[in-house]
Amino acid sequence: MASAMISYPSLTLSFSSPSVRPFNVVRIPSALNKASLSLSSSKTLSGSLSFLPKSLSPVISPPGRSATLTVFGAKGYKMKTHKASAKRFRVTGKGKIMRRGAGKQHLLGKKNTKRKLRLSKMQNVSRSDYDNVIGALPYLKVNRKAT
Numbered sequence: 001m002a003s004a005m006i007s008y009p010s011l012t013l014s015f016s017s018p019s020v021r022p023f024n025v026v027r028i029p030s031a032l033n034k035a036s037l038s039l040s041s042s043k044t045l046s047g048s049l050s051f052l053p054k055s056l057s058p059v060i061s062p063p064g065r066s067a068t069l070t071v072f073g074a075k076g077y078k079m080k081t082h083k084a085s086a087k088r089f090r091v092t093g094k095g096k097i098m099r100r101g102a103g104k105q106h107l108l109g110k111k112n113t114k115r116k117l118r119l120s121k122m123q124n125v126s127r128s129d130y131d132n133v134i135g136a137l138p139y140l141k142v143n144r145k146a147t
Contacts, residue, residue: 082136089125089133095143097125097133 090098101119108116125133134142 079138081139085133085136089137089140090122091141092146094146095141096146097130097140097142098122099125 088099092098099122101121101123103111104116104119111119130142130144134140134144
């Protein structure tokens with residue numbers, strides 16, 4: 001079974017059919033634009049491909065067989081990291097989320113040395129705040145079961 005592949009900036013189409021030879025160039029008319037097909041990941045469509053123009057249907061589908069159309073790499077949504085959160089949280093080797101102690105920014109004259117040392121150390125993020133931190137930092141390598 002041969003296949004052909006077509007690439008556009010926002011869409012890659014792969015056709016699998018016995019009638020398509022390798023290295024054939026198949027041109028898609030301007031009727032098939034990115035507005036008419038919006039897929040967020042690799043999808044395979046089988047059977048009647050009625051959304052394609054008539055000029056492509058003989059190339060893709062031989063008579064008496066259902067065609068298969070696979071769409072790769074349609075641009076999906078990329079989650080963004082909240083940069084202010086990325087500067088405030090760190091992950092340990094075991095996957096725990098760490099934060100700085102609160103209360104060490106100002107008015108340090110009235111705080112004794114032991115208290116300032118204790119506030120300088122990194123502390124674990126509370127288990128109840130994990131979902132908020134992970135929501136702000138979607139690509140953080142976190143062990144959710146770490147305590």
